[in-house]
Amino acid sequence: MTARRTIPAPRPREEAAVPDQTTPNPFEGFPQPAQAVPLRVVVADDNPVVRAGLTALLSGRADITVVAEAADGRAAWEAAQQHRPDVVLLDVRMPGVDGLSALPYLVRIAPVMMLTYSSESEIVQEALRLGAGGYLVHGEFTAGQLVTAVRDVKEGRAHFTPTAAGALVARLRRDQPPADAIAHDHAFPTSQETGPPAKTLSHLQPSVGQSSSGWTGGRPAAVDRSRFQLSAREAEIMDLIASGMTNQRIAATCFISEKTVKNHINRIFAKLHSTSRSEAAAKWLGTAPGSSRGLG
Structure with a gap:
């Protein structure tokens, strides 16, 4: 007689362990990574093509967004009042209220970066006197440099393209006293004493701020x-x-x-x-x- 085969009874299914609701979360209390808030920019330029190009360039960055565009200084001020941007990019020559006229009012709201074709030394100096945080001349910077400048101006770090930097140097030179006055106030020892001879370099060079070529800020003076x-x-x-x-x-x-x-x-x-x-x-x-x- 064949032995009868016994099939083992199925094991009872084990229920998944339920975590103890009283167990504290080990990550509770740790700071969660903050979501980066995009830097908000207002673009002011009377040329719609330039505005569109700048907006497309800046808005393509994850940390920058253009919140408004403006065609003149008054519209820029109104946009800044409404949107409270982090940075304003401002042209100089615009119809109605130009950039320099609007600048003193805009800097009370946000840092302003001049972004313009106007490269005259006097305009650069006036913009900086009125509170501009930087000065970029079209044709003298790359797209990457513009983006870096926008980010830096928000943090108070100024940016200047070569023409604007030249205007600053010209201004500093003009503000210096004549070289012969400097030499008089800081007289070197005579030739009998140790040190340079009495006839110093200041006597061999033209006065600070004067140029034999007559150029100022990279352009003819008149x-x-x-x-x-x-x-x-x-x-x-x-x-x-x-x-x-x-x-x-x-x-x-x-x-x-x-x-x-x-x-x-x-x-x-x-x-x-x-x-x-x-x-x-x-x-x-x-x-x-x-x-x-x-x-x-």
């Missing part, structure tokens, strides 16, 4: 450009031509097509009575023969 009757845009493009930029770079800097750049250049050459970029640049910078007397 160039009357109003006689050329260039529009604001033409003047901006002529500045870029004089800096050595190609049509392609000018187009990228100004957010316009190369064809539009060529059209502007044709009008500029006609107004400056020039047939080449070098001739136009020489007249624009005041280095052409007879440029101080007329169109030549």
